[in-house]
Amino acid sequence: MGLAESIILAVLAASTPLLLAAAGELVAERAGVLNLGVEGMMIMGAACGFAGAYVTGSTAIGALCGIVAGAALSAVFAVLTLGLAVNQVATGLALTIFGIGLSGLIGASFVGEKIAAAPHLFIPVLTDLPFVGRILFGQDGFVYLSLALVAAIWWFLYRTRAGLVLRAVGDNHASAHALGYPVLTIRALAVLFGGACAGLGGAYLPLAYTPFFIPGMTAGRGWIALALVVFASWLPGRLVAGAYLFGAVTILQLHAQGAGLGIPSQLMSSLPYIATVLVLVLISRARATAGSAAPASLGLVFVPDR
Secondary structure, rough: OHHHHHHHHHHHHHHHHHHHHHHHHHHHHHHHOOOOOHHHHHHHHHHHHHHHHHHOHHHHHHHHHHHHHHHHHHHHHHHHHHHOOOOOOHHHHHHHHHHHHHHHHHHHOOOOOOOOOOOEOOOOOOOOOHHHHHHHHHHHHHHHHHHHHHHHHHHHHHOOHHHHHHHHHOOOOHHHHHHOOOOHHHHHHHHHHHHHHHHHHHHHHHHHHOOEEOOOOOOHHHHHHHHHHHHHOHHHHHHHHHHHHHHHHHHHHHHHHHHOOOOHHHHHHHHHHHHHHHHHHHHHHHHHHHHOOOOOOOOOOOOOOO
């Protein structure tokens, strides 16, 4: 029971940054924008989040710094791709490289320093319940925030007029523009939201997951978040299941190595991407069978009409 509990707790912790970053990217892609700069925005969020928390001693301020850093980098992406109509793929890759380099510069003086990790929730009696107590009532605030964020995104996309407009912009920007909706503004706001979420996901790593900063500590999580959005078929509910599945794969590969199983760690690390490719194939076949056109959120790059 103790081992199972520790594994579940580790999976929840490993999945939270993926869920935060993927939730923001899902909104951006539903608006018809493919942002490949998530990795750079996450590592910038990690560097600025740790710096803010270290200087002020506040986890909340550190998280806010991570959000601002991710949103600032996404604002650059929005200006280049939406304002100047630069290629989205090239811009996203360039910003990832830029973010990795700039985060190393910002965090250079903080390498080796430590901070107090984000506090965990404690509810008398409930948190002390065997097995489920720590899992349900003993997580840090980021875990609950990630779940609340996905629920809010689901409500926004499928229960509000603004969400309907955003999906319409992503599905057919020309028709949305003809109806008088500000396509560029809607996409810009979606990109900023996605960058803020990526920054928060990155900030989670040094603020709660491992309370210290090292260059490149996101270790490709931004790319996994991108794959996760495709894996979830751009649906918020599936995003949660996919994030915890990907997090479980990350933790299980560590336990497999610790148990001495003869499974290469590289193979285990590639499983999320293999699963994503398989899901893409299944989606493509299903759409071909149904005879429907692929939506904007399949990663197609759109340049809105001016």
